[in-house]
Amino acid sequence: MSESEVKNEQQLDMIDIKAFLSDFFHSFRRLWWLVLLIVAAAMAFSYFRVRRSYSPSYTAEATVSVELVNGGSFANRNTAEQMGLIFPYILNSGVLSEVVAADLGMGYVPGSISANCIKGTNLLTISVSGGDPELAYRVLRSVLTNYPDVAQYVVGQTALTVIDESGVPRDTGRAAVVRGSVRNGAIIGAVIGLALVVLRSLVYRTIRSEDELRSVVNVPFLGTLPVCRKKERRNSPRVDINILYDSNREEYIEAMRLIRTRIERDLGMNKVLMVTSSVAGEGKSTVAANLAASMALRGMKVVLIDCDLRNPSVGRMFNLTGKYPGLASVLDGKSKVDDALVEVMRNGEPTGLTVMPGAGTTSRMAEMLSGEAMTNLLDHLRGMYDMVILDTPPSAVLVDAMMLVKQVDGIAYVIMSDYARRRYIVNGIEEIAETGAPITGCILNGGRSGGGKYGYYGRYGRYGRYGYYGRYGSYGSYSSASGKEGK
Numbered sequence: 001m002s003e004s005e006v007k008n009e010q011q012l013d014m015i016d017i018k019a020f021l022s023d024f025f026h027s028f029r030r031l032w033w034l035v036l037l038i039v040a041a042a043m044a045f046s047y048f049r050v051r052r053s054y055s056p057s058y059t060a061e062a063t064v065s066v067e068l069v070n071g072g073s074f075a076n077r078n079t080a081e082q083m084g085l086i087f088p089y090i091l092n093s094g095v096l097s098e099v100v101a102a103d104l105g106m107g108y109v110p111g112s113i114s115a116n117c118i119k120g121t122n123l124l125t126i127s128v129s130g131g132d133p134e135l136a137y138r139v140l141r142s143v144l145t146n147y148p149d150v151a152q153y154v155v156g157q158t159a160l161t162v163i164d165e166s167g168v169p170r171d172t173g174r175a176a177v178v179r180g181s182v183r184n185g186a187i188i189g190a191v192i193g194l195a196l197v198v199l200r201s202l203v204y205r206t207i208r209s210e211d212e213l214r215s216v217v218n219v220p221f222l223g224t225l226p227v228c229r230k231k232e233r234r235n236s237p238r239v240d241i242n243i244l245y246d247s248n249r250e251e252y253i254e255a256m257r258l259i260r261t262r263i264e265r266d267l268g269m270n271k272v273l274m275v276t277s278s279v280a281g282e283g284k285s286t287v288a289a290n291l292a293a294s295m296a297l298r299g300m301k302v303v304l305i306d307c308d309l310r311n312p313s314v315g316r317m318f319n320l321t322g323k324y325p326g327l328a329s330v331l332d333g334k335s336k337v338d339d340a341l342v343e344v345m346r347n348g349e350p351t352g353l354t355v356m357p358g359a360g361t362t363s364r365m366a367e368m369l370s371g372e373a374m375t376n377l378l379d380h381l382r383g384m385y386d387m388v389i390l391d392t393p394p395s396a397v398l399v400d401a402m403m404l405v406k407q408v409d410g411i412a413y414v415i416m417s418d419y420a421r422r423r424y425i426v427n428g429i430e431e432i433a434e435t436g437a438p439i440t441g442c443i444l445n446g447g448r449s450g451g452g453k454y455g456y457y458g459r460y461g462r463y464g465r466y467g468y469y470g471r472y473g474s475y476g477s478y479s480s481a482s483g484k485e486g487k
Contacts, residue, residue, distance in 0.1 A: 020201065020202075023201035023202075023205060024197060024198060024201040026201070026208065026418075027197045027198075027200045027201040027204070028194075028197050030200075031193075031196065031197050031200065034193060034196065035189075035190065035193030035194065035196075035197065036193075038189045038190075038192050038193040038196075039186050039189035039190050039193060040189070041189065042185040042186065042188050042189030042192070043182050043185040043186050043189060044185075045185060046181045046182055046184060046185030046188075047178065047181065047182050047185070049181070050177060050178050050181040051178070054174065054177060054178070055131065056131065056174060057129055057130070057131065058129065058130060058131065058132065058133040058136050058169040058170070059127055059128065059129045059136065059166070059169050060127070060128045060129075060133070060136040060137045060139070060140040060165075060166050060167075060168070060169045061125060061126070061127045061128075061140070061165065061166045061169075062125070062126050062140055062144060062162055062164070062165035062166070063118075063123055063124070063125050063162075063163045063164045063165070064123070064124050064125075064126065064144065064160040064161060064162050064163060065080075065122055065123055065124075065160070065161045065163055066080035066122045066123070066124050066158055066159075066160060067122070067158065067159045067160075067161065068156055068157070068158055080117050080118075080121070080122040080123065080124050081117045081119075082154070085117075086151065086154050090147075090150055090151060090154075095150055096113075096143070096146065096147065096150050097109045099142075099146045099149075099150060100113075100139060100142045100143060100146060103142045103145070103146060104138060104139065104142055109139060110130050110131075110132065110135050110136075110139065111128050111129050111130025111131075111132075111135070111136050111139055112128070112129050112130070113126070113127070113128050113139065113143060114126070114127050115127070115147075123163070124160075126140065126143055126144065126147070127140075128140040128143065133168050133169050133170065134168060136169060137166075137167065137168045137169065140165070144160055144162065147160065148160055204421060205421060205422045206417075206418045206419060206420065206421060206422060207415055207417065207418070207420075207422060207425065207444070208417050208418045209417070209444075210224060210444055213415065213442060213444055216422055216425065216426060217425065217426065217429050217442060219413070219429060219439050219441055219442055220262075220266070220439075220440065220441035220442070221441055221442055221444075222259045222262050222263065222412065222440070222441035222442060222443045223255055223258045223259040223262065223443060223444070224255065224443075224444040224445075225252060225255050225256065225259075225287065225443065225444070225445050225446065226251045226252055226255055227446065241286060241290070242286075242289060242290065242293065242317055242318070243256060243290050243293050243294060243297070244293045244296075244297075244318075244344065244346050244351060244353070245346070252290075253294070256290050256291065256294045257294060259291065259294075259412075259443055260291060260294045260295055260298070262441065263291070263410065263412060263440055263441075264295075266410060266440045266441070267409055267410050267440065270409030270410065271382050271385070271386065271387055271388050271409060272378055272382065272388045272390065272407070272408045272409045272410075273291075273387065273388070273389050273390070273408065273409065273410045273411070273412060273440065274389075274390045274392055274404055274405065274408040274410070274411045274412070275287060275288035275291065275389060275390065275391055275392065275411075275412045275414060276392045276393070276394065276395045276411065276412075276413060276414070276428075276432075277394050277395070277413065277414040277415065277416070277420075277428075278394055278395065278413075278415065278420040278424040278425045278427075278428040279394050279419075279420045279424055280311075280394050281416065281419065282394070282414050282415065282416035282419055282420060282445060283414060283416055283445045283446070284391065284392075284394070284414040284445075285306075285308065285313045285314060285317065285391050286317070287412070287414050287443060287445060288304060288314075288389055288390075288391040288412075289304060289314060289317045289318070289391070291389060291412070292304040292353055292387075292389045293351070293353060295353075295386075295387050295389075296344075296351050296352040296353035297351070297352075299352065300352060300386040300387055301352055301354075301384070301385045301386045301387075302352060302353050302354070302385060302386065302387045302388075302389065303341065303353075303354045303355070303356065303381055303384070303385045303387075303388050303389070304353065304354070304355050304356070304389045304391065305327060305355075305356045305358075305381075305388065305389070305390050305391065306326070306327060306355070306356065306357050306358030306391050307327060307358065307369060307390045307391055307392045307393070307404065308358055308391055308392060308393045309327065309328050309358050309365045309368075309369075310365060310393060311393070312326070312357055312358030313358075313391075314355055314357055314358065314391055315342075315355070315357040315358075318342075318344050318355055320342055320355065320357060322342075324339075324340055324342055324357050325339050325340045326340055326356070326357045326358055327340065327356055327357070327358050328358065328365075328368070330356070330373075330377065331368040331369075331371070331373045331374060331377070332368070332373075333373070337377065337380060337381075340356050340357070341354050341355070341356055342354065342355045342356070342357065343355075354385070358391075367403075369403040369404050370403035370404070370407075374404070374407065375407055378407055390404060390408065392404055394428075395413075395428045395431065395432060402431065402432070402435070405432055405435050405437035406435060406436075406437060408437065408438075409438065410438050410439075410440035411432060411437055411438065411439045411440055412440050412441065412442075412443055413428070413429060413432075413439060413441070413442045413443070414442075414443050414445050415442055415443065415444055415445065416445045416446050417444060417445065417446040418446075419446075429442075
């Protein structure tokens with residue numbers, strides 16, 4: 001392998017590490033509350049488990065000096081060390097245990113006994129541990145009385161002088177055990193929480209910036225839409241941003257103008273544009289509505305068709321308060337095209353934008369959208385308007401959008417930042433590309449550009465609550481009383 005290839009491979013490894021760290025820290029920012037919750041739950045579990053299962057242990061201790069009868073200080077030190085060394089053997093042999101048990105009037109010695117010599121001295125520490133503090137102390141006193149008699153056959157005749165003793169012991173280890181258990185619980189909880197963060201960063205990979213979008217999909221980039229936070233009016237039925245009415249959103253309007261210019265340049269004389277996304281909730285309907293409004297404000301005659309028959313939302317965005325036949329009724333042949341077209345007004349003046357709502361019930365959505373009636377409708381509208389924009393269902397979860405791709409001149413693919421998984425995005429775009437349909441480009445909705453935060457948050461989160469796609473979807477007409485979508 002050449003030096004340049006090695007360097008390129010090292011650079012790729014560094015990029016992968018940086019990408020993983022970026023995904024990890026991003027996932028941690030999203031899930032930090034879950035990590036804290038898991039840590040707290042693990043600490044609480046460990047605490048109550050120890051409180052419930054803890055058995056207290058009491059240790060009675062005594063420090064004694066060892067004196068060899070007719071011996072000097074050096075002999076005393078050696079004797080103490082020997083007594084500490086031979087103590088386990090004497091204890092295991094059963095001799096001391098039998099003597100102590102007989103002294104206590106019991107058949108066995110309750111608890112454990114140990115002895116340790118303090119190095120360099122003639123001091124010996126004897127400890128007795130057990131579950132009963134009174135009994136542990138009685139065992140200690142018996143050991144102090146009988147140990148010299150048992151050990152004299154090994155080290156000679158000795159005398160033990162008690163220097164310090166604990167008396168009847170108290171359980172001083174409970175607090176330490178509880179603290180240690182809570183600490184271990186916190187560590188285990190943190191490991192589990194961080195493991196979940198790592199798992200999310202590896203599995204739930206999304207797109208958050210223009211650079212990430214360009215690295216994942218090989219399609220033109222149309223632009224990034226910025227955030228527009230706004231106060232919601234309590235009595236207003238509309239929660240989605242609409243540049244026809246929110247004229248003070250200069251950053252959003254300017255970004256939409258840039259996207260509109262790029263789309264117009266790409267389409268040229270063609271007129272039919274489809275707006276779709278990978279999954280529900282990415283704001284494609286809001287993007288389609290504002291793109292149509294931006295073109296209308298430039299003086300173009302634009303018609304926006306709500307092809308999302310399962311979950312129509314275009315009528316709500318433009319405050320349509322009447323009952324209209326909608327696209328489904330037109331395709332079924334129950335209504336005329338002109339009856340389903342609604343001209344959007346602003347301050348009592350026409351805007352140049354016309355809307356065809358998606359109201360109407362049908363169980364043949366995919367069949368109708370791909371049928372001859374839809375083709376005839378689009379041909380008819382091409383002759384009436386400068387631009388025809390179709391708001392379609394998500395392409396990665398429903399076949400409805402795929403039924404339209406061969407009837408349009410361009411496709412704008414909306415991607416919400418940090419929302420849909422990358423594989424859904426890639427699969428959705430690949431399925432469209434395999435049909436040979438022209439993809440005009442991608443729009444990053446709520447992404448990052450120059451470090452700014454993007455996305456619009458309404459009453460139900462980003463771009464409002466997206467409807468449920470059931471067997472026949474959600475339908476309805478627009479009630480004149482409430483201005484909201486009816487059932």
